[in-house]
Amino acid sequence: MKILEVNGISKKYLTKKALNGVDLTVDKGKIVGILGPNGSGKTTFLKIIAGLTRPTDGKVQVCNTEIGYKTKELIAYLPDSDFLYPWMKISDAEAVYTSFFKDFNSEKFYELLDFMRLELDMSVKGLSKGMKEKLALALTLAREAKLIILDEPLSGVDPVAREQILKAILKGFNFESSMIITSHLINEVESLLDEVYFLKEGQIELYGNAEDLRIEKSMTLDELYREVFAC
Amino acid sequence: MLINLLKYEFMKKWKSMKYILLGYALIEVILLVTNRVLLSRNGNEMLFGDGAITSEKGEFLFLICIMFYFLFIVLISIYPFFEGVTRYEKDLSGKQAPLELMIPAPSWKKVLSKLISTIVVTIGCAIISLASVMMFILVMSNFDKVVLTQISNWLKTILDYPFSLLFTIIFVILSYAAFYLLINFCTAVAKAITHKNKLSTLISIITFGVLVAIMTYLSIAIENYPIVTFTFFKGLATGMASSLSSIILDIVILSFFFAGTSYIMEKRIEY
Amino acid sequence: MKFNESTPIYMQIIQKIKADIVSGRLKGGDKMPSVREFSENFKVNPNTVQRVFQELEREGITYSQRGIGTFIVEGDDILKELKDTQAQRYTERFVDEMKELGMNKEDISKYLLKVLEEKLNENS
Numbered sequence: 081m082k083i084l085e086v087n088g089i090s091k092k093y094l095t096k097k098a099l100n101g102v103d104l105t106v107d108k109g110k111i112v113g114i115l116g117p118n119g120s121g122k123t124t125f126l127k128i129i130a131g132l133t134r135p136t137d138g139k140v141q142v143c144n145t146e147i148g149y150k151t152k153e154l155i156a157y158l159p160d161s162d163f164l165y166p167w168m169k170i171s172d173a174e175a176v177y178t179s180f181f182k183d184f185n186s187e188k189f190y191e192l193l194d195f196m197r198l199e200l201d202m203s204v205k206g207l208s209k210g211m212k213e214k215l216a217l218a219l220t221l222a223r224e225a226k227l228i229i230l231d232e233p234l235s236g237v238d239p240v241a242r243e244q245i246l247k248a249i250l251k252g253f254n255f256e257s258s259m260i261i262t263s264h265l266i267n268e269v270e271s272l273l274d275e276v277y278f279l280k281e282g283q284i285e286l287y288g289n290a291e292d293l294r295i296e297k298s299m300t301l302d303e304l305y306r307e308v309f310a311c
Numbered sequence: 312m313l314i315n316l317l318k319y320e321f322m323k324k325w326k327s328m329k330y331i332l333l334g335y336a337l338i339e340v341i342l343l344v345t346n347r348v349l350l351s352r353n354g355n356e357m358l359f360g361d362g363a364i365t366s367e368k369g370e371f372l373f374l375i376c377i378m379f380y381f382l383f384i385v386l387i388s389i390y391p392f393f394e395g396v397t398r399y400e401k402d403l404s405g406k407q408a409p410l411e412l413m414i415p416a417p418s419w420k421k422v423l424s425k426l427i428s429t430i431v432v433t434i435g436c437a438i439i440s441l442a443s444v445m446m447f448i449l450v451m452s453n454f455d456k457v458v459l460t461q462i463s464n465w466l467k468t469i470l471d472y473p474f475s476l477l478f479t480i481i482f483v484i485l486s487y488a489a490f491y492l493l494i495n496f497c498t499a500v501a502k503a504i505t506h507k508n509k510l511s512t513l514i515s516i517i518t519f520g521v522l523v524a525i526m527t528y529l530s531i532a533i534e535n536y537p538i539v540t541f542t543f544f545k546g547l548a549t550g551m552a553s554s555l556s557s558i559i560l561d562i563v564i565l566s567f568f569f570a571g572t573s574y575i576m577e578k579r580i581e582y
Numbered sequence: 583m584k585f586n587e588s589t590p591i592y593m594q595i596i597q598k599i600k601a602d603i604v605s606g607r608l609k610g611g612d613k614m615p616s617v618r619e620f621s622e623n624f625k626v627n628p629n630t631v632q633r634v635f636q637e638l639e640r641e642g643i644t645y646s647q648r649g650i651g652t653f654i655v656e657g658d659d660i661l662k663e664l665k666d667t668q669a670q671r672y673t674e675r676f677v678d679e680m681k682e683l684g685m686n687k688e689d690i691s692k693y694l695l696k697v698l699e700e701k702l703n704e705n706s
Contacts, residue, residue: 111627132412132582149577152415159409167326179315180414243625250622271585271626291590291630299588 081144083108083227083258084129089138091124091282098124100282101138106227109255111272113290114262115305116279122262125279126231129260130157143226153182156225158216158233166205170198173219181223189222192248210241217245221252228252228259234268242268267302276301278308312416316424324432327394332439335387339443342380347450349373380447388433388440392487395429396494403502404511408582419573422495426569429491430484475543482553485565492568493522499572503579526564533560583624591626592633599638603654604665610656614644 084106091099099121106112114122127133129140131147142151164173170193177184193199196214198207207215217233233249234242246268253259263269270290277287285308286293290301297304349372402411402425414421445462452458469476501515537554583598585591602608614620617635621628635652638644643660646652680690 109629111629127582130413132409134578134581149415149417152413157409157413159413160406162406163409165323165326165407172322176319176410179318180312180416246625247622250618250625250628253621253628255628267586271591271624271630274627274629290627291592294588294590297588300586303588 081108082106082141083110083143084260085139085141086129087139089125089128089135089140091121091128091133092136098282099128099135102279102282102284104277104284104287106258106260106275108258110274111253111259111261113269113273113276113301114260114279115264115266115276115301116262117264117309120279121282122279123231126157126229126260126262129227130155130229132157154226156181156183156220156223156228158220158228158230160216162212163216164204164212166203168204169200170202170204170215171200173204173215174200177219177223181225183224185222185224188224188252189218192218192221192251195248195251196244210237213237214241214245214248217248221248224254224257226257228257230259230261232262232264234263234265246272266305267300270301273301278305280309313420313424316414316416316420317428320424320428321431323398324391324394324428327398328390328432331387331390335383335439338383339380339446342376342383343447343450346373346376346380349376350451380443384440384443387443388436391429391433391436392491394432395425395491396498399425399495400498400502403499403576403580404506404582412580412582417573418577419569422492422569422573422576425495426488426491430488433487434484472543478543482558482561485561489561489565489568492565492572494519496568496572496575497522499575499580503575503581529560529564530557533557585626592630592637595624595626595630595634596637599634600643600664600668603643603661604668608654610654610661612654614652614654616651 082105084104086102086104089099089102090097102121102125104112114125116122124133128135129142129147131149131152140147142154145151145154168176174186174189177189178186193215196211196218198211198215198218202211204212204215213233213236217230220228220230230249233245237245242265249259249261249272261269261272273290275288276290276293278285286304288296293304294300297307299307402408411421448458448462497515497518498511500518501511501513504514505511533556534554536556539555541553541555543553583595585594587594599608614635615623617628617631620626620634621631624631635644635646639646639652642655643664644652644654677690680693685693
């Protein structure tokens, strides 16, 4: 059973078409990268899978279930860093996640907090942007969801924190679930990916197994990205 | 899941109301004590019963304090409503909207939990308001026996009509719920169309106007088909008249807004 | 570890491990980290790491004991063979690059000996 199956997804807004007939599949235990510049539709695509936005066309199935509130149990979506209430303490955020998500693993959460040097009694108000990103990531990865969706997990974060985040992502990985990562820092995430999809102006330009693409094109994914998106 | 949603809603409400309630208690105590002291200084122990205020200087401050005392009572009693509707608006399109939308529960449960928590907090603040009024009367009259007996007589009279009392309470709660859901319905309709603040406010106001007009028309029209009429508080002044059909209409309106808000939240809201 | 060549990552990792074995940084009998630890330390996809482990086992460089872990094979012949193949590979790369410069056999030997001398003097 495929973790995620996307068929012909389109999303049209009044002024533009963000996605135009996108197909994608994700198998169990894989890390899939969706690469593309800003405005290519990556975020829209992820929000559709997470159930936060509705497609104008096409079908999305997560573990053979249509997108709805039931699939929200299966999917862990990493939102923008500012999605927590400023008055919350990290322990409050943990309580909220524990009560709503059955797959939330508190032990894993504490481990990740430790690794990111965050503490339970810290208040969201007092966290820097980087720390908020790490907290959001810890909350998301502590869920043993079938599909973990990370939209630009490295953006706006300094190089040292990026190392930590990449390690944390791998810590959070397990062979029973899958991950989708988007990033435009290709060379940093390249080595994490099993498969890649290059999304250009709402359409899949190129996709395949990461290693096979490297062999076939005789270049790193970073170089391949530049080739695909050079206009 | 509903319990968890309720806990979450109460947590949010508590965090936003904590300091307001504290501030309210502080201010009201200060105002009441000021009033009490002013009254005593003018040689009068009681405000109610015999005796009147004599000095002019104190009179102005006295009146101002009374005004503000009751002003804050009014404010605290309507605060839960405003908190409830603005929070719903933020839940749909504020920064924390993804968290709200991510929660894996059907929308009707989310709407119900918000409704229940708002009603509970409203009742709590209503009790606080009544207690504040009661405190005012008692303190200013220095716990005068005459006043106390008068109040307990009023209470006894009301309690002579237990069913009417119960019905009135239920009716008030349901009407309040309907109004709350009406506002949220308008918010949901607007946010389903756009997240831009100015435009969505406009749309929700227009929707509100249209719906109120429709509801008013319906409540007037329904009076032609009352089915059965009831009178509550018979013997007390003119009593209170109501008909079965208008009760049914109120319930239908409430259900419509509940179902409508849930549907829109489930199917039409996007982040 | 920097992955900036255009060869598959799993092959680059295998080369690194082989080089470590030949140089003695990894010894026969040493326990390899788990797939998870490996992937976290090198920041590499776990499936890629699994492929590395499978390849190494296939080539007879490692063996795994169920429930305990994966170990480097002990024994001199493996070491010798690895040393031989890696050294051959590196030398071929060097010769290819020199030939691209247009050097012939004498030039290549001359430069090789010259640099060897210099390097040896540096070390002592």
